[in-house]
Amino acid sequence: MQGVTVTAEPRVLSGRYRLDEPIGRGGMASVYRGYDLTLGRDIAVKILDRDLAVDNAFRTRFRLEAQAASRMANPTIVRVYDAGEDSETMPDGVIRPVPFIVMELVKGRLLKDIITEGPVPVADSVRYVDGILEALEYSHRAGVVHRDIKPGNVMVTDAGQIKVMDFGIARAVSDGSSTVAETTQILGTAAYFSPEQAKGEPVDARADLYSTGVVLYELLTGRQPFRGESPVAVAYQHVSEAPLPPSEIRETVPRALDAVALRALAKDPFQRYQDAASFREALDATIDGRSPSKRQVGALTSELYGPNPRQAAETARSLRQLSTDTTMKRTQAGPPVAWIWAGIGILAVLLISVLFWVLSIRSAPGEVPSNARVVPNVAGMTYERANTELATNDLLAFRVDEENADVAEGNVIRTDPEAGAAVSPDQTVRVYVSTGLEVATVPTLEGLGQDAATKALTDAGLALGTVTSRNDPDLPGGTVISADQTAGSSIALGTAVNLVVASGRVTINDVTGYTVEAAERELDGVGLTVLTQEDTACPAAAPPTVSSQSLPPGDVPIHSEITLRFCSGTP
Numbered sequence: 001m002q003g004v005t006v007t008a009e010p011r012v013l014s015g016r017y018r019l020d021e022p023i024g025r026g027g028m029a030s031v032y033r034g035y036d037l038t039l040g041r042d043i044a045v046k047i048l049d050r051d052l053a054v055d056n057a058f059r060t061r062f063r064l065e066a067q068a069a070s071r072m073a074n075p076t077i078v079r080v081y082d083a084g085e086d087s088e089t090m091p092d093g094v095i096r097p098v099p100f101i102v103m104e105l106v107k108g109r110l111l112k113d114i115i116t117e118g119p120v121p122v123a124d125s126v127r128y129v130d131g132i133l134e135a136l137e138y139s140h141r142a143g144v145v146h147r148d149i150k151p152g153n154v155m156v157t158d159a160g161q162i163k164v165m166d167f168g169i170a171r172a173v174s175d176g177s178s179t180v181a182e183t184t185q186i187l188g189t190a191a192y193f194s195p196e197q198a199k200g201e202p203v204d205a206r207a208d209l210y211s212t213g214v215v216l217y218e219l220l221t222g223r224q225p226f227r228g229e230s231p232v233a234v235a236y237q238h239v240s241e242a243p244l245p246p247s248e249i250r251e252t253v254p255r256a257l258d259a260v261a262l263r264a265l266a267k268d269p270f271q272r273y274q275d276a277a278s279f280r281e282a283l284d285a286t287i288d289g290r291s292p293s294k295r296q297v298g299a300l301t302s303e304l305y306g307p308n309p310r311q312a313a314e315t316a317r318s319l320r321q322l323s324t325d326t327t328m329k330r331t332q333a334g335p336p337v338a339w340i341w342a343g344i345g346i347l348a349v350l351l352i353s354v355l356f357w358v359l360s361i362r363s364a365p366g367e368v369p370s371n372a373r374v375v376p377n378v379a380g381m382t383y384e385r386a387n388t389e390l391a392t393n394d395l396l397a398f399r400v401d402e403e404n405a406d407v408a409e410g411n412v413i414r415t416d417p418e419a420g421a422a423v424s425p426d427q428t429v430r431v432y433v434s435t436g437l438e439v440a441t442v443p444t445l446e447g448l449g450q451d452a453a454t455k456a457l458t459d460a461g462l463a464l465g466t467v468t469s470r471n472d473p474d475l476p477g478g479t480v481i482s483a484d485q486t487a488g489s490s491i492a493l494g495t496a497v498n499l500v501v502a503s504g505r506v507t508i509n510d511v512t513g514y515t516v517e518a519a520e521r522e523l524d525g526v527g528l529t530v531l532t533q534e535d536t537a538c539p540a541a542a543p544p545t546v547s548s549q550s551l552p553p554g555d556v557p558i559h560s561e562i563t564l565r566f567c568s569g570t571p
Helices: 056-070 111-116 122-141 169-174 180-187 205-221 231-240 255-264 276-287 294-305 309-324 337-362 383-392 450-459 516-525
Strands: 017-025 029-036 041-048 080-089 095-104 108-110 154-157 162-164 396-402 412-416 428-434 439-441 463-470 480-483 490-492 496-502 505-508 529-534 545-549 554-557 561-567
Touching (some): 017 041, 056 095, 122 154, 122 205, 205 255, 205 276, 255 276, 383 396, 383 412, 450 463, 450 480, 450 496
Parallel strands (some): 529 561
Antiparallel strands (some): 041 095, 154 162, 412 428, 439 490, 480 496, 545 561
16 A cells, blocks of 8 residues: 555654544545544544655645635535645655645545445435535535546445535646546546546536436446446547436336436536536426426437437447457558548538538528527526516526626526527527626634734635735734725625735834923823933923933834933923
């Protein structure tokens, strides 16, 4: 086992985290039960493998992603408390870094182990996936995409609650991996990859929803939708093949869940659920007993995966077999491989051009079906009212939440197709609904030191703006006097908050010529300690006046001591 070796004397990382017995092992790290000596609590410590730890760039990504994950606090997410780096000396004297993260210790079982024990009841399957989606709904709003949702990263506590772990770590891995094979080697399996991950394309929150769809499928059927002899073969199937509806594998699965699973596993991200909330709503709807017919499930399969997915799957399987069959021998010389791929590319371009031409003809002006419906203008309406308006026109609404500062939260921004477009009855119209601006709560900053105030702003999702220094007779230097945002108010996430901080100094005037009483009153007012001393060298004055001061006029440290020499009023 790579990582930290547990000896008779427990190791303490960074002088704080004691390592106890190992409790888990993954594709890139080992997990130990531990104890936080500072806070006095049980923890779990994940130690990164040596092969990854030697990569400086990876360690930096690993730390940054762990810090991002540590800002998330939700009952369905395993908390990340800290991330750091220790070191160990190898037998050859080489000092190696030991990156680690400190997490909440969860008492329970991996969802992976529950699945291996046999069929999971449908009600439990829905409950487990709903918990995963609750975690994703929170993390996606926080701007964190998990990228590696799978049963091995999901805990079920003794109380039956879902806990999702390893947020951000998959991003650190995938950003440093150039191929599917490399990424798969680190993450352990391609069985839960989204098509865009398998193709090495950029991913967003919808990739997590696809992976959750794979987990739902596996819970319902006891097997993953795509299986192969190698991770690359499985990734290929994610891109090109259609899954069977779960009820065709396990008859006790309601067809309503067929529709949910197939929608979640759509190859095109735009055909999937667009956010975790929509996925959860679809799951909840299955509990109400609304179930599509077998014909409707077939129509959905055709919509998502093509008119004849079985034939497409067989064709793809045959091509793959021919390309890997080493028993077949050529009887004559064939064209170069480059020419073959060039021909395939040209053919693909021609087919796409023909398809585009056919669609253009079908949508040409003047050929709108006689029973066409016109998309009404629902911009500015609430989603509920817009849904009713579209239903009145025999159209189906599909909600897509979108951040927008100009449209009130819950109101419609636009539709696709746009208002006024002629469409067929029962067509789905995407309704983009404003979520408003993501906001943060301004923390209390007055009285904090500048470093503490900066941390409080960062933790709240805000930024430090300009810092203005101001003299204050009572506050130590660097203490926040005021902020330009009111504590407890809600402002846009990422807003810069300007601070006024104490300089630690006060300004004193030239008090020579003042009466001693007036000088003392002025200097006491700015917090200085005033001492007086009679000046016998100056002429007598009545009343006594200040002849000199030990500190020159200008800025001096707060609570300074100043001596005033004065001319006595006695002749």
